[in-house]
Amino acid sequence: TTPPHRLVRGQLLHFLADPGPADDPATWQFFDDGGLWIADGHIRAAGPWASVCAALPPGVHEAATLHDYRGRLVLPGFVDCHLHYPQAGVIASYGRQLLAWLNDYVFPAEARFADASEAERTAAFVVDRLLAHGTTTASVFATVHPHSVDAFFAAAEARGLRMLCGKVLMDRNCPENLRDTAAGGIADSLRLIERWHGRGRLRYSLTPRFAPTSSPEQLRLTGELLASQPGLHLQTHLAETPAELDWVQQLFPERRSYLDVYQHYGLAGPRTLHAHCIHLSTAERHSMAASGAAAAFCPGSNLFLGSGFFDLDASRSAGLRVGLATDIGAGTGFGLLRTLAQAYEVGQACRAPLSAPRGFYLATLGGARALYLDEHIGNFQPGREADFIALDWAATPELAWRMERCQGLAERLFALMMLGDERCVVATHVMGEVAFVR
Ligand code: GUN
Ligand code: ZN
Structure with a gap:
């Protein structure tokens, strides 16, 4: 349990490849109740919260700093x-x-x-x-x-x-x-x-x-x-x-x-x-x-x-x-x-x-x-540097109104992309650490 450990809980989305012209869903992972395990500023594991927790070595869960972003969208920076x-x-x-x-x-x-x-x-x-x-x-x-x-x-x-x-x-x-x-x-x-x-x-x-x-x-x-x-x-x-x-x-x-x-x-x-x-x-x-x-x-x-x-x-x-x-x-x-x-x-x-x-x-x-930096950043694969953000889907009244009427993740992501701005950024983490909080 030596290195500083962090656990992040939230709605995790990251990409493993270019979705291509047909938006191939095999190119991304979304975990509605997701978890990130971070040690020494690097991603150790990403997945469903329960599985990430179940795979932790003894003592890590108790020692880790917890960042609870449930209901927020957690993306790579x-x-x-x-x-x-x-x-x-x-x-x-x-x-x-x-x-x-x-x-x-x-x-x-x-x-x-x-x-x-x-x-x-x-x-x-x-x-x-x-x-x-x-x-x-x-x-x-x-x-x-x-x-x-x-x-x-x-x-x-x-x-x-x-x-x-x-x-x-x-x-x-x-x-x-x-x-x-x-x-x-x-x-x-x-x-x-x-x-x-x-x-x-x-x-x-x-x-x-x-x-x-x-x-x-x-x-x-x-x-x-x-x-x-x-x-x-x-x-x-x-x-x-x-x-x-x-x-x-x-x-x-x-x-x-x-x-x-x-x-x-x-x-x-x-x-x-x-x-x-x-x-x-x-x-x-x-x-x-x-x-x-x-x-x-x-x-x-x-x-x-x-x-x-x-x-x-x-x-x-x-x-x-x-x-x-x-x-x-x-x-x-x-x-x-x-x-x-x-x-x-x-x-x-x-x-x-x-x-x-x-x-x-x-x-x-x-x-x-x-930028040829994808061996270091860009998604939550193990070994990547833990730069990530937590986004509020409903940071403005217009977003909140729209989100209540969205059917499913694809619609929500599109509404966020069109209506979102920096008011959605709840927190920004750099190498695991909090670098900005709204
Ligand atoms: N082309 C050369 N310099 C610049 C610059 O500063 N901005 C943009 N947009 N184009 C450039
Ligand atoms: Zn330029």
Whole structure:
């Protein structure tokens, strides 16, 4: 009975695989009266409460801390595959498409991060708001300033979170006060990798902003660095708007396509995450999937900037790894529940509605797979880190009214996905421990 033991009782839902186009019920487990046994911050067992208890070694039940979430939905912590923490202060900035929005709002906000205290205050705020929304892991852009990465990782480490972050690499087509150089950006990244990569639950993600703001030399060096150290991640943006595609073609006339730019420099493969991926051909989706690269679906951001509709079904058919993302600050909320509702509405606009099982898969195991972190997080299989949330099905009068009239789990999950928000998050646990209580 030595390690700290915890027992969690509640309505447990987790996924073992992608539910696929037909929502195969063999891909998830739901235990109406479920139990989790956690030791040393890791899942030891998940199942019906009675069976989990019956299998406990002698003395463990008496020694364990009990978290009673009966009547609540207990899910693995949400995984937000793409967001920019420095943009928290410019969410909901009016009336622009991507490139003008970057110039008018985002670059000035990121320039304010030259002040390290602005970075530290923002990092603490963002990490706490993510926890309040049920998000326990994210892939996060900092700014071009190395200390912006220190600030974010320090805030994540203080709360024990599994997080990816990186310094933005950007050596052209941007304001001077946000510009690095090809060699300088790599040197800064190397120092940050030394300091943070693999420290506890933190992993470094190389972060070329997107092809237009990096010289060919910067992309080349980034690809070399990515290949040189096993376990490094990479995050960038791909095919978000038509104007951006035109710009990339002008800047890289010798490359066949936007995706080809990244592939040419070795920036599309396992552990690379490409945000948006809206304006891609079928052949490009297949090519991305074959390389092992993943896409972040950012429905709120894509609607906010008028960028277009991500084709989730085509991505699934191509075998592409897809995660869900807020893309703060083009996304206007920190939560994946609201993002799921937006994803459903985008699906409807494309005549391909997103089902609730597929939605909750994307927000948990799908995101963990997109980030290549599924050996650590994403479901309740034994050995996984015990990051989980408890959700109140009836946190608002509208939810309560609707839930009383729902027939069965599928209807309840769908109503939660469409009507739920951070008011549903009763508690967020990190490595078993309570990290947020509403
Ligand atoms: N493309 C390049 N930079 C950005 C950014 O900060 N936000 C979004 N949404 N797209 C980008
Ligand atoms: Zn982004």
